[in-house]
Amino acid sequence: MTASTVNLTLLRRSAAQRFPGREPQVDQLLRYLGQPADTSPPFLFIYGHESTGKTSIVRFILSEIFDSTHAAYISCVECYTPRLVFEHILKQLGDSHPSFETGFLSNVKCDSMQEFISFMRRLDGAHQLPRYIVFDNAEKLRDMGPTFLPAFLRIAELTDIPTTIILISCVPWDKFRPRNGIQEPLLVRFPIYGKEDTMKILALKCPSDEPLDFYLSFISVVYDVFSRNCKDINELRHLVALLFPKFCEPLFDGRAKRSEVPKLFRLCQTYFAAAADKLYLREISSAEWLRHIRVRRPGDDSDDNSSDPEDSGTSILGNPIESDALHLRIKTKLDFDLPYYTKFLLIASFLASYNPARLDVRFFSKGKESTSYSKRGKQAIQKQMMSNTGGKHRQQLLGPKSFPIERMLAIFYSILVDPIENSIEIQSQIASLVTLRLLVRTSNASQLDGIKCKCNVSYELIRHISHSVQFEIENYLFDFI
Amino acid sequence: MLHNFDSVSEVVLPHVSLSGFRKLINGKESDHLIALRHQLYTQVWSAIRGEIDECLAHVHEKGLQQVTDRIIQTAEAMESISSTISGAQAFNEIPTLSLFAGINLQDHDILYTQIAQRLRTQHQCFVMVLPSGQCTNPKTTMTMIVSELIGKVRDRILLDHDDVTGIGEVEFQNLVRSAKSQGFNVPPSYDIKTLVDWFRHLKSRNPTDGAPLIVLVFKDFEGFDQSTLETLIRIFSEYCGELPVSFVFGIATSVDCVQQALPKHVSSLLQIESINLQLSAESVNRIIDRILIPGHYGLSLGYEAYEHLLDQFFLHNFSVKALVSTLQYAFMDYFYANPLSVLVSFVASPDRAPLATGELSYTLDSLARDMAEDHFDILRMQPSVREYLEGLDLPAKALFAVLDDNMLFFNDHLRPLMDRLRHFRLHYTLAIRCFQSMQECCDQSSLKKPLRIIHLFNLNEDLFRTEHYKAVTKAFKRLNVETVTDFIRSCVEAFLPHVNDQGEGNRVWVIIRMLQDVIRGLCNEPNPTVTPDTVRMILQTDRTIHQADLEQLLTGVTATQQGGDSSDQSSVQTAVPSGLSAPPMTPHRNSSMRNDLYMSLLTGANRTPSAATPQRINRRLMVLPDQSQNLTDAQIGWIQVAYECLDQFFRRTLRCYDRVTLHELFYYDNKRLLKKAFNAQPRASVQTALGQPGLYIRCQCCATHKEVDAIHHSHDDTCVLYKLYLECGRLINLYDWFVAFSSIKEGDPRHPSPKELQARFVRGISELQFLGFIKPTTRKTDHVIRLTWGAM
């Protein structure tokens, strides 16, 4: 079988159209790969940040140049064991997929490199054309053992068929290079997009019924607003898709005209803020966001002056949008509850994690008028500490320290108002705090003696919790702001 | 009384496994009664268990519906998003529902099974509930998911084509066979590709209806391995377009944990919505409301046990499962240890009385015959029974008869007492709900206590003595007439089917009867014969009044009032006896007092109300500032009496259980046992065992030495060492310890050799070390460190 030739110029043009801003990389790749029958460099490494188009471009080019039995594409996320990697490659190159028709059985069982190589040798058309194996998310390959990648890089030698290995990763090559030396790859770098390229890419998705200029002015603002925090194409696209309907809304209910872009932005400003707050962190899901938009789509905008209590309340203030955005501020408060004593256990762990052990006696000794004493003690010590260390090595900045359970229990019993008996229940609650990851075990799991833990909760949470049991944690924390 | 002989004792007992029930009363209990107790326990508990399950199902119902609806909706929304927003597919977001179900993971099992069940049956989804323990790496997890789903998918295909019933499977087997002959003999690797293929196949089979949704439930999200999660999410999001997948995260803590567990680029692949489904407190409330308060099966919990139950739940673990176990233990202990538990059927509400029918059914009469002398003695020994008997004020001879004649005691006293208890409970249950709705009428949220707390108050002391009751009634007085009327009406409606003028319910019946008049009065359509003052008087009497009496009385009173100005006493006097003759007199001693009652009533009625009214109104005006203007004078009179009437009503019905005779028998209150069973105190037990071995080892010699602290050679080695240990300081010299040990053991008449002693010493201290009392140290040679301080 003779390989058909591909018109590389045409391909270059269509790639440039699909992927604006990536012309140099496309050129470079095409130069390396050439025609299907050409021999290519044995090892390419494609590196770039997330969503810089690595996967899409490589797959596009490969599918245009080669037919599927010559290029295998492996996503290392999906193929989490060597066996899966081998079998996926063999299936793609051999063009056989288990399916319903084969009863989901497969004809290859390949567990090791040796088997893999012998299978590779036996594949049809072995002597004809070079092969390509692409490993996407290649950083995962490192988990498969130290010899896995070096062995793959010698696959051409071992099978006597020219084979090109292409790794795609967002981890630089330096982090891959094994200690005992390995063939160096040809590098292709996919840099982060600048504003211009980003705009071009985003503009590809311009809705057909919107004028391009209008859309461009919108994305340019979105880029300006969010680019400082996030230049990820996917994220930006997500934001654009969700914000654009909001942006257009005033057009439909007649509050603004298409030409009044600044006014539109003013009207939309709160959503931008809300989006930066919530949407980016996915604290509010896009479905919720959309559901929200859908209510206020043109056509049923009558509910603007409806009797909806939330709306009418704020429209008196003459700012219906404000209410909308506020409405989006879904409460993110902590809404899980713990049993009473479990809360105290958590508080005690927090104290044990952030207070130095040597001060326990001062804070928690059940002496006369303990609070005033400890407060005074606290200030004195604080002063002394400040002069010594300048407060630089504050535990608060260093993160939680691990503590022995016994110490935590001692604190626990001393901060309780009414003493309780030590029972199995307390122990089991500690265990359940660990399951909930509110406490993290730092000692070995097999060690039953002298268990050590860390407290894994934030100050806000612990304050909230201690507030709910009327415990003033501020008075018991040392050197904490 | 013993004429209707029942054949119970003749029934040959079926072979019942008594599962360890012992003969009580020093082994004198009859086999029949043991079997009965056991049977009662099984039946009562299984009935209660059933009710608990119903309660849980009820509480879960709404939440479940919400959850399943939401899962379906988001999945659908995903599709519509991709159609409305251009390029949205590129996000590859997986619709995810995070479910906050409270911190008690064990309780969630039922919940998730129910969710899965519902999704399967109502929406034909494929649901996988993933246990975190088994999902430790991507491989096992994917294998589990894929193999399980494929199995299901195949079932589905086969089911859908039931016109060729059976052929589907055969067809598949044929495929497998022919594939095998072509060399396809490796079992599938259960990766995502296989799953996708299956799905494609499934869709091609029936292209009309949309492909079913796959729901993966991560039951305890916190417990999952983070990198496994990450891999799973990335894989499924990659195939979002081909496989409709939804996730459910069961989160016990807060949303933060998703962000904590997953890096940003992974969490942005999820489209998370949250639902709060913390049902355990609600479940417990319902269990208390439906099961513990009414005590339908004859047994309730007393104050201490009930408080213990609540404390365990709210202070310690939030676990419904633990609560149910404790409850079961209480019931088990009751039937196991209390010979009188056989009486329970007779205080149960009639529709649920256990063993009312069936082979082992029994009646009071048959039971009375089966009970031994000791049963009756135990009965008479109950403090409340003694109090009751003393309160009877019987002449010595009659009292002796009661004490001596079991049947007399049983029939004339025990029966009515049990009836009374049953009525008390019934009225209590109804009234406590009324009281709760009374709270609801008030505005202050601080007054709105949950039923379980009111019940707790009430078990502790009579509710009307508590501050809470006073606060509520006070707030209630500020409400407008309509609310009050409606509230009274609802109370009356709740009670009417359950009261009659006979027996124990009489006082409550009278009050309800009066409340009816009060309602009429408040609605400005009073019964012409009744005035607020008559109501008040009738309320204040403390006697049994039967229906006929009452009618008589009311007309009589009216007659007096009408003729009141002429103070025509004689006409009234004539009216009274005719009223008296009508009802059957139950207690003989009342008949003479009846006259006094009427007399007192009538004299009360004769105080001309007109004189008192203005002053009273003034007082009321202060109470009801904002209502006075739009109320008629009559209504003001009525509303005042309404308050009194309600007060009386609650005083009557919401009494503390310990004022009711026989309460010891039907209110379980062994908190200590429950604590011992469920709140083990390992440390304390170890210390007692070592310090007072006699409590655990019942040997003769231990019984002989009385002083607890003395160290005796016959004690176990470890105990001796422990006692010596208590006298030591922080560092213990092993040699000194050994010397002290041998000198004590010298008293042993067997005279153990020094070698043996040394071996026993070593064994003893290693036991102490194992128990955590000492620890070796490098600080000083031949020393160990003491790890405990005193008796903590």
Ligand SMILES: Nc1ncnc2c1ncn2[C@@H]1O[C@H](COP(=O)(O)OP(=O)(O)OP(=O)(O)O)[C@@H](O)[C@H]1O
């Ligand atoms: N130059 C471009 N033109 C058009 N679309 C682009 C371009 N670059 C990236 N995209 C789009 O951005 C999305 C993410 O790209 P892609 O998945 O290829 O990035 P990646 O580098 O493989 O990311 P990751 O490292 O996370 O795997 C795709 O939908 C792709 O179409």
Ligand SMILES: [Mg+2]
């Ligand atoms: Mg990629």
